[in-house]
Amino acid sequence: MSSDGDRTGKAGIVVAPEDVGSMDKLAYSVVDDLLYNILHDLVLKVHQDEKTARMRTAAIKVEKLAMENSDLSTPDARPEIVVETDAALYKDGHVTLKGNPLKTTKEILCPRCQLPRLLHPTDGKGAQKPDPNTTYCKRHPYIEKPGFDIYGQTWVQPGPGRGKKKKDMEKKMDPNDPAAVAAMEGSAKDRPPNVLSFPSATCSKCKRCILVTRLNNHMGSCIGNSGRNASRAAAQKISNGGSNGGSQNNDNTPPASQKGTPVPTSRATSPRKRDGDEYDEDGDEADPISAKKKKLKPTALPKKVILKTKSSTPTLKKDKIKTSSMLSVEQSVDDDDIKNSTVQVVPKKTTPAKGASPVKKLKIGLGTKPQFSAPGKKLGKKEKDHETESTGTMSSPPH
Amino acid sequence: MSANAASSKDHKVKEPQPGQPMYGCEHVGRLFNQDQATINMSIQHYKTILRALFDINPMVPQTAKGMDGQVVTSLTPTYLCLQCPSTLTEEDLSKHGNKKSHRFYVESRSGALYCQMCDDIVWDPTFEDLRLKKLGTGSFFGSRKRKHEELFAPDPVKDTPQYISTNTTLATCKANGLRGIYNAGATCYQNVVLQSFLHNPILRNFYLSDGHQSSSCDTPHCLSCAMDDMFQEFYASETTNGYTAANILSGFWISEKKAFENLVANKEQDAHEFFQFMAEELHERNGDGKRPEIGSEHTCNCIIHQTYYGKLQTSTTCQNCGGVTNQAQSFLDLSVPLENLTQKRGKKSLANGDGPARSQTSVTLQECLDEEYIKSDKCEYRCQNCNSVQQARRQTSIKKLPNVLSIQLKRFEFKQGRNDRAQKIETPVQFPLQLNMLPYTTRARTQDLKNEYELQRSCTYDLLCVVVHVGDMDTGHYISYCRVGDQWFAFNDHKVELAQKSDVLNAKAYLLFYIVRSLS
Structure with missing residues (x-):
């Protein structure tokens, strides 16, 4: 060993105590050498990345300069010119370095777009304010900040009408989580741009717009339910009875929150109520029985439907509010929230007068409301708003 | 080696690329601008050094002869002179340089070029290409790489800038x-x-x-x-x-x-x-349209087969007559059972008096693979020679390694008796960032490949992606970690976050994806 007899290796970090035997000293120096190697490899890797980037930057800069100085507009014909910068020389159509690019070149240009790279993240760990006067390459350093993703984005918390039921939300809301608070504060209008909401997607079969968190459920019944499998699925639905509750049971829903649903009894006693129940589920799933689907197809527009929601939903809301005085607060917030709420309401509204379903729907809404608003009395305004939303998504109408 | 055949021809300096300097530094440029003989010699020497670094026992390049004639073998990097056959320690570099006017050295751990006049490692496009080829494929005309390129065959017209x-x-x-x-x-x-x-x-x-x-x-x-x-x-x-x-x-x-x-x-x-x-x-x-039959040696040129499929060989040795039957079978992934090993561990630690710490015992991925692809097990089989049912030893090894190796750790075990319900095994499995698959190959069974450095390198895999299941059998959540370059990212549905290597390695993996180093 090179360091035989010494008490340490090349790195000099792991040092043997003075009074140990030679084998111990050897062991210490081996460990120290290995540590040196690990550091050596890491430094070499960083060195390569950094130096290669600077080399390229020097080349890009001098090439740019050469292009500016040449009259030729065709990029292929190499201009017979000589251009020199502090870091590189352009001659005979190629670039040679001058000196060490680690010393001569301070910034890093993107080899693709030739704009300077932003070297520090804009937020979170190690963040620095970028120079507002510089146009940077669009590839930014990734952000490391709890509750936010690598682009500094966060998402609207799942809530009623956004993939989660209200009951689950209460348990999960963590006031210490900065992202959660940021996402919960205010609605679409005053939400910061980095707080994103869940998008909707178009079902390839029925061409309807479905909130992404329900897409699998929808396709399961829309595609999976067609043809031969329909009867099988239906049979299963019946045999499973209420415990399955159709596809209402999103897997995100813990079993506890399903227990209170009085569906099984109502089903067992009154078949008529079951009808109502199914319509309601449809509202949730945007998956009406086939007869209704046919009616809807021509009117359903992909994506654009979202816009309609804004104008059409308030009417529904107002109806509801009239009957329930308790909820006549903060209607404006209501409307805002609606934008991110169940898109599933849309198909219903596109055929307001056609079937009997809207009427039924409304009834259900009325019936459901008192039940759910009862525990909500203690809650603030916001929770109430969610309730109104959630009426659309709740199944189980107790008459 | 095929590189020798090319030595008669003139070596070329890499064509200048836009956005990239032609040489690593002024001094390399001067070296390459002397004459063709110097270019030939430099490149030839560089190749020889790379071969010495990566294809033979590392003791050799790590052994330097000091200026005082003392021979020193070191764990830390040595420097091999590009212009003469000397190997030097870092301390002796400047002395050698001043005495012989040799200015370029190759660092022994990575094969990177050190320029004494810059007093820095330089990344020259010509030398770097050779180094990467050597590291990637084991030769300067790598077969695997070529195969890969054939897959995306270059078109003479469509490849012009x-x-x-x-x-x-x-x-x-x-x-x-x-x-x-x-x-x-x-x-x-x-x-x-x-x-x-x-x-x-x-x-x-x-x-x-x-x-x-x-x-x-x-x-x-x-x-x-x-x-x-x-x-x-x-x-x-x-x-x-x-x-x-x-x-x-x-x-x-x-x-x-x-x-x-x-x-x-x-x-x-x-x-x-x-x-x-x-x-x-x-x-x-994308493929030949044939359905891959389970158990058969199905080969196909489709992208999925090129990426994921390898071949297993099962050798059954009759204990009576010693006859061997081989059976090959293609695989999409390796399924590694955890239960047996976990139970063994549990017993062992109980016997050692570790007692309740049992749940903490972990196994390594290599131990699991040893169990499956090195050890043999007993079975009964109908021997053709003996014409009767005999006891036999059966052993499975990997005949052909895939480009991307996917490994499933069987965490969901179907236990009989216990209400016939599947159970999740929570044993932590330690897996490496770098996996050497050579011991599990059929070739390693018959030959001693300890000194086949090139072969070892071609069987080295880098971790690419880890799929983790959190929660229990019936309900839970999947997240994954993927590597992009050297950076790891954690993917949790729509959320992407930076991840540390320690996060990745501490995860309770369910699926592991390794990519062969020569392609990554």
Whole structure:
């Protein structure tokens, strides 16, 4: 060993105590050498990345300069010119370095777009304010900040009408989580741009717009339910009875929150109520029985439907509010929230007068409301708003 | 070695590339500008040194002869002179340089070039190309690399810069394939598998080089088209918001094959089964159209087979007559049972008096692989020679390694007796960032390959993606970690975050994807 007899290796970090035997000293120096190697490899890797980037930057800069100085507009014909910068020389159509690019070149240009790279993240760990006067390459350093993703984005918390039921939300809301608070504060209008909401997607079969968190459920019944499998699925639905509750049971829903649903009894006693129940589920799933689907197809527009929601939903809301005085607060917030709420309401509204379903729907809404608003009395305004939303998504109408 | 054949020819300095200096530094430039003989000699020497570094016992290049004649073998890097056959320690570099006017040295751990006049490592395009080829393929004319290039055969017309620049729109620098995928309602098992596809360089190159163009495919609801669209969205669009894999999802629902037996509604499913389903679907869309028969030695040139498929060989040795029967079988992934090893460990630690610490015992991936692909087990089989049922030893080894090795750790074990319910095994399995698969190959069975450094390197795999299941048997969540370059990212549905290597290695992996080093 090179360091035989010494008490340490090349790195000099792991040092043997003075009074140990030679084998111990050897062991210490081996460990120290290995540590040196690990550091050596890491430094070499960083060195390569950094130096290669600077080399390229020097080349890009001098090439740019050469292009500016040449009259030729065709990029292929190499201009017979000589251009020199502090870091590189352009001659005979190629670039040679001058000196060490680690010393001569301070910034890093993107080899693709030739704009300077932003070297520090804009937020979170190690963040620095970028120079507002510089146009940077669009590839930014990734952000490391709890509750936010690598682009500094966060998402609207799942809530009623956004993939989660209200009951689950209460348990999960963590006031210490900065992202959660940021996402919960205010609605679409005053939400910061980095707080994103869940998008909707178009079902390839029925061409309807479905909130992404329900897409699998929808396709399961829309595609999976067609043809031969329909009867099988239906049979299963019946045999499973209420415990399955159709596809209402999103897997995100813990079993506890399903227990209170009085569906099984109502089903067992009154078949008529079951009808109502199914319509309601449809509202949730945007998956009406086939007869209704046919009616809807021509009117359903992909994506654009979202816009309609804004104008059409308030009417529904107002109806509801009239009957329930308790909820006549903060209607404006209501409307805002609606934008991110169940898109599933849309198909219903596109055929307001056609079937009997809207009427039924409304009834259900009325019936459901008192039940759910009862525990909500203690809650603030916001929770109430969610309730109104959630009426659309709740199944189980107790008459 | 084939490189010797080329030595008679003149070596060339790499053509200048736009946006890149022609030489690593002024001094390398001066070296290369002398005459053809100097170029030939420098490149030839560099190749010889690389071979000495990577193909023979590392003791040799690590042994330096000091200026005082003392021979020293060191663990830390030594420097091999490019202009003469000396090996030097870092301390002796300047002395040697001043005495002989030799200015270039090769660092022994990586093969990087050190320029004494710069007093720095230089990254010269010509030398760096040679180094990467050597590290990647083991030779300067790597067979694996070539195979890979054949896969994306260069077209003389379409590969000219003009053709490319006029026919392409350059993807924005922001698009780097790092996007989350929204959970469409208990679809996290799909998301993790899709992310593992998206960050697989072979599949990425295939789809981004129009391996399957969705615009010219007529199959309705083709899953390969959906993949093509998804790759476009990830690598060409500036969007950083999550992706909605609606096409994949509908293709999945429409598919003739049912991915899962009890695909009733929207239950959580097994990510591994989804991976198999996708592999089969994509094979059918891109391959010879034949359904891969389970257990057969199916070979196909489709992208999925090129990427994931390897071959296993099972040798059965009759204990009576000593006759050996070999049976080959292609595999998409290696399934590694954990239960036996875990139980053994449990007993051992109980015997040692460790007692309740049992749940903490962990096993390593290599131990699991040893169990499956090195050790043999007893079985009964009907021997052709003896013409009767005999006791036999059966041993499985890997005949052909795939480019991307996928390993499933069987955490979900179906236990008989216990209400016939499957159980999740929570034993932590330690897995390496770098995996040497040579011991598990059929070749390693017959030969001693300890000193076959080139072969060892070609069997070295780097960890690419880890799929983790959190929660218990019936309900839980999948997340995954994928590596992009040297940086690890954690994918949790639509959320992408930076991850540390320690996060990745401490995860309780369910699926592991390793990529062969020569391609990564």
